[in-house]
Amino acid sequence: MTDAPETYSAKEEVGQVRARRTRWERAKIELRKAPLTAWFGMVVIACYVFVAVFAPWLAPYGEADSSFGAYLPWGDGHVFGTDQIGRDIFSRMIYGARNTMGIAFVTTILAFLIGGGLGLVAAISRGWTDQIISRAVDVLMAIPSLIFALMLLSIFGSSIPSLIFIIAVLDSTRVFRLTRAVAMNVVVMEYVEAARLRGEGLGWVMRREILPNIMPPLVAEFGLRFCFVFLTIAALSFLGVGIQPPTADWGSMVRDNASLIQFAQYDLKAGITPLLPAAAIALLTIAVNFVVDWFLMKTSGLRDEV
Amino acid sequence: MHPILSTVLQRLGLGLLTLFFVSVIIFSSIEFLPGDFTEAVLGQTATEETVAAFRRELGLDQPAYIRYFDWIGSVMTGDLGQSFSGRASSGIDRSRAVADLVAPRLANTLFLAAMTAIIAVPLALTLGITAALYRNSIYDRVVNAGTLSTISMPEFLVAYLLILFLASLNPIFPSLANVNADTPFWERVYKCALPALTLTLVIVAHMMRMTRAAIINLLASPYIEMARLKGLKPSTVILKHALPNAWAPIANVIAFNLAYLVVGVVVVEVVFVYPGIGQLMVDAVTTRDIPVVQACALIFAATYILLNLLADIISIVTNPRLLHPR
Numbered sequence: 001m002t003d004a005p006e007t008y009s010a011k012e013e014v015g016q017v018r019a020r021r022t023r024w025e026r027a028k029i030e031l032r033k034a035p036l037t038a039w040f041g042m043v044v045i046a047c048y049v050f051v052a053v054f055a056p057w058l059a060p061y062g063e064a065d066s067s068f069g070a071y072l073p074w075g076d077g078h079v080f081g082t083d084q085i086g087r088d089i090f091s092r093m094i095y096g097a098r099n100t101m102g103i104a105f106v107t108t109i110l111a112f113l114i115g116g117g118l119g120l121v122a123a124i125s126r127g128w129t130d131q132i133i134s135r136a137v138d139v140l141m142a143i144p145s146l147i148f149a150l151m152l153l154s155i156f157g158s159s160i161p162s163l164i165f166i167i168a169v170l171d172s173t174r175v176f177r178l179t180r181a182v183a184m185n186v187v188v189m190e191y192v193e194a195a196r197l198r199g200e201g202l203g204w205v206m207r208r209e210i211l212p213n214i215m216p217p218l219v220a221e222f223g224l225r226f227c228f229v230f231l232t233i234a235a236l237s238f239l240g241v242g243i244q245p246p247t248a249d250w251g252s253m254v255r256d257n258a259s260l261i262q263f264a265q266y267d268l269k270a271g272i273t274p275l276l277p278a279a280a281i282a283l284l285t286i287a288v289n290f291v292v293d294w295f296l297m298k299t300s301g302l303r304d305e306v
Numbered sequence: 307m308h309p310i311l312s313t314v315l316q317r318l319g320l321g322l323l324t325l326f327f328v329s330v331i332i333f334s335s336i337e338f339l340p341g342d343f344t345e346a347v348l349g350q351t352a353t354e355e356t357v358a359a360f361r362r363e364l365g366l367d368q369p370a371y372i373r374y375f376d377w378i379g380s381v382m383t384g385d386l387g388q389s390f391s392g393r394a395s396s397g398i399d400r401s402r403a404v405a406d407l408v409a410p411r412l413a414n415t416l417f418l419a420a421m422t423a424i425i426a427v428p429l430a431l432t433l434g435i436t437a438a439l440y441r442n443s444i445y446d447r448v449v450n451a452g453t454l455s456t457i458s459m460p461e462f463l464v465a466y467l468l469i470l471f472l473a474s475l476n477p478i479f480p481s482l483a484n485v486n487a488d489t490p491f492w493e494r495v496y497k498c499a500l501p502a503l504t505l506t507l508v509i510v511a512h513m514m515r516m517t518r519a520a521i522i523n524l525l526a527s528p529y530i531e532m533a534r535l536k537g538l539k540p541s542t543v544i545l546k547h548a549l550p551n552a553w554a555p556i557a558n559v560i561a562f563n564l565a566y567l568v569v570g571v572v573v574v575e576v577v578f579v580y581p582g583i584g585q586l587m588v589d590a591v592t593t594r595d596i597p598v599v600q601a602c603a604l605i606f607a608a609t610y611i612l613l614n615l616l617a618d619i620i621s622i623v624t625n626p627r628l629l630h631p632r
Contacts, residue, residue: 238576
């Protein structure tokens with residue numbers, strides 16, 4: 001038995017400040033435990049974002065540079081060939097990432113500002129305000145959103161600002177429903193009542209008391225909404241009423257090159273050219289879904305049964 | 307009054323009210339048109355008189371509520387107004403009635419939708435129920451993975467993949483669904499095969515997942531566990547205990563997805579150049595032919611609302627708790 005001095009004291013141990021892990025350390029631990037699908041999703045999203053941000057440096061040719069022969073085959077200076085008026089498809093795919101994702105991102109943020117804001121207001125004030133907003137949202141949701149978007153686009157014309165605004169308003173109805181539902185559970189808590197009793201305004205209660213407590217479902221919804229907005233914009237562009245040429249966009253690229261599919265028997269590479277932008281859309285949707293699934297499982301401990 | 311009847315009437319009233327508000331929204335879209343709109347329709351060389359006559363025809367010299375009742379009154383009697391296209395600055399009117407444009411195309415779309423529904427609904431229900439019963443088996447996982455990947459794809463990708471494999475590489479089906487009124491029935495079915503298959507794939511995925519979730523949810527409830535513990539046969543548990551309560555979610559799933567079909571049909575019709583109402587609407591949006599857009603939007607919205615209403619009513623009527631009130 002060594003005679004090390006008896007240095008242990010219970011008082012000292014209790015007195016020690018418990019070292020908390022920093023946010024970054026906690027994130028690292030969570031990431032290490034993330035399943036393979038979530039990793040796959042995050043890597044894909046990171047690649048897309050990288051391509052979107054650095055598009056002008058990555059693309060070999062300009063977005064609307066049509067100085068090449070039309071319908072050139074794959075290879076030979078053009079990785080995926082050229083389209084019907086001689087634009088490099090690979091470059092347009094890269095710029096398309098920037099345009100389609102950028103517009104979808106701005107639209108989703110706008111939808112959350114409108115829908116989230118109104119949802120919080122409705123949940124906090126209740127009464128007439130809640131009734132009026134909720135019934136208006138019910139009516140808006142009774143019309144299928146693609147049909148509604150088509151109708152509004154025919155009135156306001158297809159420009160990027162009106163596209164963003166129309167889709168943001170239509171999608172904000174779903175955000176409103178979710179925000180109102182989750183905020184309703186928080187509004188009845190004592191600390192919210194305490195904040196109100198000490199005379200805090202609507203803005204404070206919204207930002208400081210309720211919002212931090214309903215963040216996880218809203219973040220998950222942001223991912224899913226983004227996918228939905230992204231698909232809607234792609235569908236509208238595919239129909240020819242969304243993003244207008246010469247702006248590169250995945251939806252309209254599918255439409256422009258669709259006729260190439262008839263030549264798949266003679267040249268398979270040409271045949272799958274129109275499918276590339278569509279596949280890019282599908283891959284991003286799958287990636288976001290994987291990450292959202294993982295995030296939901298982490299934050300709520302619940303697994304979506306579906 | 308019987309509780310079911312009063313609930314159904316209430317729901318019907320709510321549906322009609324929604325339909326009314328939706329028609330108001332669709333009607334008032336014309337109010338937001340920019341001022342130079344007549345010029346856009348009639349061309350820049352339009353004379354003052356032509357513009358004035360056009361504005362009078364649109365009724366812009368009358369208050370909005372009178373125009374609304376005029377419009378909704380004529381819609382009820384099947385008169386959807388006159389199309390904007392075919393009007394010239396000279397004032398000669400070669401435009402066609404919207405109803406004449408819409409009617410044949412509506413029939414085509416209904417044909418496509420019916421064909422899809424006949425294939426998709428039984429298929430999705432079978433897949434969904436079996437996947438729920440054999441939960442976590444290999445069969446369940448395969449079906450789930452398949453439907454998940456279909457859901458993530460935009461409709462046009464599914465459509466073009468089918469064209470690539472079934473029309474271009476192996477010419478089995480035609481890639482263009484160019485039917486007209488004289489096409490015989492079986493040829494029509496043959497030409498619609500790919501569009502119907504695309505729509506089927508898209509909605510079966512949704513429908514199957516929703517059915518599976520509804521059934522799993524139901525099978526987890528205490529009274530089913532009780533029935534099982536009592537030692538009843540599995541078939542009795544399913545048919546006598548689970549099914550009466552399952553009608554409501556299943557009806558909801560079917561109606562929801564048929565309503566989804568309404569939206570999906572637009573993209574698919576454009577891909578296959580199928581002369582349906584969805585393509586008519588997209589063309590009208592491109593040329594800003596507002597009366598046609600309004601008519602199509604009204605038809606789509608009404609179908610959507612009615613299908614949801616039908617699902618609500620079915621779930622009320624089949625609810626065992628309302629059927630046997632205490």
